[in-house]
Amino acid sequence: DASFPTDYEIADAAETEHIADVVEPFGLDREDLELHGEDKAKVRLDAIEETVAEHEADGKLVLVTGMTPTPLGEGKTVTTVGLGQAFNRIGKDALVAIREPSLGPVFGVKGGAAGGGYSQVLPMEDINLHFTGDLHALTAAHNLISTMLDNHIKQGNELDVAVNWVNWPRAMDMNDRVLRETVIGLGGDVTGVPREDGFILTAASELMAVLCLADSLADLKERVARIIVAYDGDGDPITVDDIDATGAVTILLKDAIKPNVVQTIEGTPAFVHGGPFANIAHGTNSLMADRLASHLSEYLVTEAGFGSDLGAEKFMNIVCRFGEMEPDAVTLVASVRALKYHGQDMWPPELDELEDEDVAAVERGFENLDKHVRNLQQFGVPVVVAINRFPGDTDAEVQAVVDHCEEDLGVRVSESTVFSDGGAGGEDLAEKLVDAAESDSDFEYLYEADVPITEKIETIATEIYGADGVEYHGDAEEDIERLTDLGFDDMPVCMSKTFHSLSDDPSRKGAPEDWTLEVTEVYPSTGAGFLVVLTGDVLTLPGLPAEPAAAGMDIDEDGTISGLF
Numbered sequence: 001d002a003s004f005p006t007d008y009e010i011a012d013a014a015e016t017e018h019i020a021d022v023v024e025p026f027g028l029d030r031e032d033l034e035l036h037g038e039d040k041a042k043v044r045l046d047a048i049e050e051t052v053a054e055h056e057a058d059g060k061l062v063l064v065t066g067m068t069p070t071p072l073g074e075g076k077t078v079t080t081v082g083l084g085q086a087f088n089r090i091g092k093d094a095l096v097a098i099r100e101p102s103l104g105p106v107f108g109v110k111g112g113a114a115g116g117g118y119s120q121v122l123p124m125e126d127i128n129l130h131f132t133g134d135l136h137a138l139t140a141a142h143n144l145i146s147t148m149l150d151n152h153i154k155q156g157n158e159l160d161v162a163v164n165w166v167n168w169p170r171a172m173d174m175n176d177r178v179l180r181e182t183v184i185g186l187g188g189d190v191t192g193v194p195r196e197d198g199f200i201l202t203a204a205s206e207l208m209a210v211l212c213l214a215d216s217l218a219d220l221k222e223r224v225a226r227i228i229v230a231y232d233g234d235g236d237p238i239t240v241d242d243i244d245a246t247g248a249v250t251i252l253l254k255d256a257i258k259p260n261v262v263q264t265i266e267g268t269p270a271f272v273h274g275g276p277f278a279n280i281a282h283g284t285n286s287l288m289a290d291r292l293a294s295h296l297s298e299y300l301v302t303e304a305g306f307g308s309d310l311g312a313e314k315f316m317n318i319v320c321r322f323g324e325m326e327p328d329a330v331t332l333v334a335s336v337r338a339l340k341y342h343g344q345d346m347w348p349p350e351l352d353e354l355e356d357e358d359v360a361a362v363e364r365g366f367e368n369l370d371k372h373v374r375n376l377q378q379f380g381v382p383v384v385v386a387i388n389r390f391p392g393d394t395d396a397e398v399q400a401v402v403d404h405c406e407e408d409l410g411v412r413v414s415e416s417t418v419f420s421d422g423g424a425g426g427e428d429l430a431e432k433l434v435d436a437a438e439s440d441s442d443f444e445y446l447y448e449a450d451v452p453i454t455e456k457i458e459t460i461a462t463e464i465y466g467a468d469g470v471e472y473h474g475d476a477e478e479d480i481e482r483l484t485d486l487g488f489d490d491m492p493v494c495m496s497k498t499f500h501s502l503s504d505d506p507s508r509k510g511a512p513e514d515w516t517l518e519v520t521e522v523y524p525s526t527g528a529g530f531l532v533v534l535t536g537d538v539l540t541l542p543g544l545p546a547e548p549a550a551a552g553m554d555i556d557e558d559g560t561i562s563g564l565f
């Protein structure tokens with residue numbers, strides 16, 4: 001919509017308050033903060049402990065998830081930020097907790113992750129670029145482990161590291177696909193021992209998960225110490241502590257563990273901390289931010305990435321389990337665009353074909369929405385569908401979704417216009433979530449942690465993805481046996497799967513049936529405390545599209561940025 005200002009123009013025109021004034025009404029004082037300019041701050045760890053000790057954690061937790069998205073995303077972050085604003089407009093103290101962006105998508109397909117329109121967190125350009133340096137710190141810390149591991153091998157390899165059994169790649173915060181598979185150590189003995197290696201996106205690093213799940217600096221250090229980086233010739237694990245890297249790595253993360261706080265366009269405090277994606281990692285912001293926020297306000301609105309099959313499943317089964325918390329309500333973001341996209345076998349996506357009014361296509365896409373509603377109801381939490389209205393949506397298309405939710409699904413539904421109208425566009429949704437959050441919910445995990453690894457995988461595959469069963473390829477079955485022998489089988493599983501489909505085949509839309517999930521590898525993230533299950537061809541280092549967002553960006557002589565969204 002050419003007449004509508006860009007995210008950057010809206011953000012640039014917005015008035016921001018000093019961050020200390022924004023958080024003060026919620027109980028954080030200036031001395032609790034480490035200021036990064038006037039509109040960004042980190043919260044001191046001792047201030048978090050004091051807050052947790054002084055204030056009851058009686059806040060209600062609202063999770064924002066979504067249906068299976070188009071590659072552009074359907075508005076979970078926008079809805080999360082908009083809801084934070086809307087709750088405050090209807091008189092409910094509310095805070096927002098979201099992840100911090102990775103430069104990979106910023107310069108790639110999706111762009112930034114600071115929301116959009118009149119539901120953004122500010123300063124969007126800082127948040128989408130270097131922010132407070134957490135991603136850079138994580139990248140450096142990750143690569144320090146790699147450097148010390150290869151140095152150990154070079155300096156005599158006392159630990160007998162099996163050079164073909166190193167499962168700690170290098171990391172970078174850029175979608176540079178050509179570095180997925182590399183050979184290192186070339187150049188003769190002066191350089192080191194040649195071996196295969198590769199890069200992953202920093203968002204997929206186990207250190208990102210460790211940062212998001214740690215509840216103190218001491219806990220962070222203990223988690224870092226037990227990260228398995230390789231195995232020796234006998235198949236015994238070699239940890240970060242074994243290569244004497246624990247202290248240095250923790251030093252590099254000493255500031256990154258502190259939650260960042262900024263503000264939304266309407267002055268609602270927003271914690272923006274940690275950035276694991278929900279396809280290749282667990283997909284939600286740090287527990288540290290959730291814990292702090294839940295002690296500071298009546299409502300906490302937080303987002304889990306991609307569809308309910310990814311971010312929400314892992315939020316319930318991993319994050320809530322570790323954080324000893326549970327959602328009081330879930331809002332499932334749907335869009336007319338995504339419903340039409342699922343209403344046909346469209347792969348690769350031709351999104352401009354979805355622009356014309358087509359109620360029938362919207363209705364054909366309901367099977368995807370319905371499966372996500374059923375997924376969430378399995379966790380025993382009330383669901384409210386949020387129709388995130390885009391400019392081209394027609395009343396008839398939106399009404400079809402409202403009718404379907406009310407008449408066919410019997411769930412609360414609300415049309416949200418928080419993108420174009422800010423918090424005012426989400427007041428009805430907020431009211432319905434208050435209603436849902438106050439109704440009783442009997443939250444339960446999908447599986448108990450002590451059931452066999454295969455049972456955890458099969459439960460998620462059949463009950464959440466809709467698979468008939470699971471096939472194990474490559475060394476996946478040996479992996480599971482070894483992990484069980486090592487005593488890691490009582491950890492929850494973090495499924496790594498495409499976000500383009502409920503199944504492991506990106507081209508399959510709607511709610512695919514008659515298929516089997518293919519598991520290719522299972523490895524332990526012992527620092528995070530979960531097992532990563534690789535399925536299909538999920539890429540832990542994405543690539544740039546033919547026309548990357550970066551190509552449309554510019555900055556003029558007075559520092560005005562264009563093309564960042």
Ligand SMILES: Nc1ncnc2c1ncn2[C@@H]1O[C@H](COP(=O)(O)OP(=O)(O)O)[C@@H](O)[C@H]1O
Pocket residue numbers: 007066069072073074075076077078079110111112113115116117306388389390391419420565
């Ligand atoms: N209602 C809307 N109208 C127009 N653009 C929107 C709307 N909601 C989201 N967007 C844009 O779509 C993209 C994805 O939104 P985002 O909230 O990041 O989705 P998600 O978190 O689900 O991936 C962003 O560029 C955002 O600004």
Ligand SMILES: O=COP(=O)(O)O
Pocket residue numbers: 073076077110276277278279283304305306307
């Ligand atoms: O991990 C993915 O998060 P979004 O769905 O918010 O892009």
Ligand SMILES: [Mg+2]
Pocket residue numbers: 076077078113303305
């Ligand atoms: Mg998002």
